[in-house]
Amino acid sequence: MNVYDRLKELHVALPVATPPVAAFVPTVQAGNLCFVSGHIAKRDGKSWAGQLGVNMSTEEGQRAARTIAIDLLGTLHHELGDLERVQRIVKLFCLVNSGPAFTEQHLVANGASELLQEVFGRAGSHARSAVGVAQLPLGACVEIELVVEIR
Amino acid sequence: MNVYDRLKELHVALPVATPPVAAFVPTVQAGNLCFVSGHIAKRDGKSWAGQLGVNMSTEEGQRAARTIAIDLLGTLHHELGDLERVQRIVKLFCLVNSGPAFTEQHLVANGASELLQEVFGRAGSHARSAVGVAQLPLGACVEIELVVEIR
């Protein structure tokens, strides 16, 4: 089954890629590696603001992370022309806007990691770090960046 | 116009590269990728201490980020021998020392991103993440690391 069939099966509609809000580009490819800029969580087209452990639960954070993963796929589809060119999701870095006592960043990140594995199968399993940060651009609850191997 | 002419036009003087303050090296090249260590903001040769949203404005943060970009170019010039060897600025990661309510990390990062684009043109446009961290080494207001493609 190809990637687009799997997206359909998962009822995932790719968003139209939106240009970055600042002086950078969505992806840069160097050799076979594609570096994808940090994407913040969005809701209704705007920053999904919030802080885990303060005004958001782990479950909400997971949903936000899943949403970012879908946006990252939208960006990759737009930049690569075809998601079948993804050889491997290499590395995911998940930054969670965290109150002082919130220690479930790894569970929040699972919202994105699991979607990538559902979509790409074995090629979607990746190295990862998840951390709790003091704040994020536009007050977003989660930000995720990727390194992807391209064929 | 070559990179050094553009630096002259922008009235940017490259600093003398200074050795890291701890047990690491300024850059490591693997294949065509050069990984540049995180550089903290400096003023008068010392850590430029401060926290955005507490005792520094977005505009000051942008100036600090621009200063780091110049220091990163100084390091690359020293390590590569010639900035013309830069094929592409691939990825910039900007860590902003942020008070709890500061959400303009992306605008701070623009101070570095815009300088790189002025100096390298299209080759200076890069993937990027910007985040707000709780603290940085020596209390620095901003820290930036790079991945650069070398020819």
Place this chain on the structure above:
Amino acid sequence: MNVYDRLKELHVALPVATPPVAAFVPTVQAGNLCFVSGHIAKRDGKSWAGQLGVNMSTEEGQRAARTIAIDLLGTLHHELGDLERVQRIVKLFCLVNSGPAFTEQHLVANGASELLQEVFGRAGSHARSAVGVAQLPLGACVEIELVVEIR
């Protein structure tokens, strides 16, 4: 002297690699680069919880970082089959769980950097960033990820 002899000389016993606690894999190799997932500090097999500048000293943080470096070597040994395949430690990223006034993240990171240099010599010297984060998964005091060049 080979890597395993040096480990013996340093009285370092590699741990048995433990599977990640969430939906990701310990390492992914793309071309010659191996991306190693963030490893949190552990003590007695559990998260080594703490926050620098609040309930942990710089010296304790250095010991935690050294412990993580050993765990990272355990993971690399398990994943690569032979640590002699390490061509170069390319990049280390050290995330330190930091109270608001703690500014010695670079000294904490040295605990890991110095071990890598002791074990690999020149091939162990790496590019690095060290930052202070608001929190980490399971309340860990330090988290470290690596990029390693493989032969």
